[in-house]
Amino acid sequence: xxxxxxxxxxxxxxxxxxxxxxxxxxxxxxxxxxxxxxxxxxxxxxxxxxxxxxxxxxxxxxxxxxxxxxxxxxxxxxxxxxxxxxxxxxxxxxxxxxxxxxxxxxxxxxxxxxxxxxxxxxxxxxxxxxxxxxxxxxxxxxxxxxxxxx
Numbered sequence: 001x002x003x004x005x006x007x008x009x010x011x012x013x014x015x016x017x018x019x020x021x022x023x024x025x026x027x028x029x030x031x032x033x034x035x036x037x038x039x040x041x042x043x044x045x046x047x048x049x050x051x052x053x054x055x056x057x058x059x060x061x062x063x064x065x066x067x068x069x070x071x072x073x074x075x076x077x078x079x080x081x082x083x084x085x086x087x088x089x090x091x092x093x094x095x096x097x098x099x100x101x102x103x104x105x106x107x108x109x110x111x112x113x114x115x116x117x118x119x120x121x122x123x124x125x126x127x128x129x130x131x132x133x134x135x136x137x138x139x140x141x142x143x144x145x146x147x148x149x150x
Contacts, residue, residue: 037069037072
């Protein structure tokens with residue numbers, strides 16, 4: 001079981017068997033493309049649609065957490081002095097988004113009620129790389145460990 005949302009997303013994406021390494025918060029130095037980076041807790045707020053009574057200690061409090069899943073790929077590879085071919089795996093970002101939308105993140109320590117892909121943005125970035133950023137909204141229970149001082 002993962003300790004965080006980012007860890008649960010990482011574990012879930014690795015279980016898909018895409019052959020693409022998945023990292024939390026950034027790749028290791030010198031990592032070749034393609035790779036996936038998961039950034040958790042971009043924002044976290046109370047889920048007003050499904051919250052119990054704040055005065056009832058047994059009531060489950062739910063939050064909506066936003067995370068991003070970035071797929072970074074090489075755009076082209078050189079085949080000759082003046083020629084290149086596409087290196088980007090077209091459809092890979094869409095297949096990741098399709099797999100995330102509606103999943104339950106079984107490795108998450110809190111009960112996950114829904115995962116929804118909000119959008120995908122494709123950005124050309126420096127050094128002949130493409131980044132597709134998938135924004136994911138996770139509706140989940142709030143753990144007491146998240147709000148209890150250590």
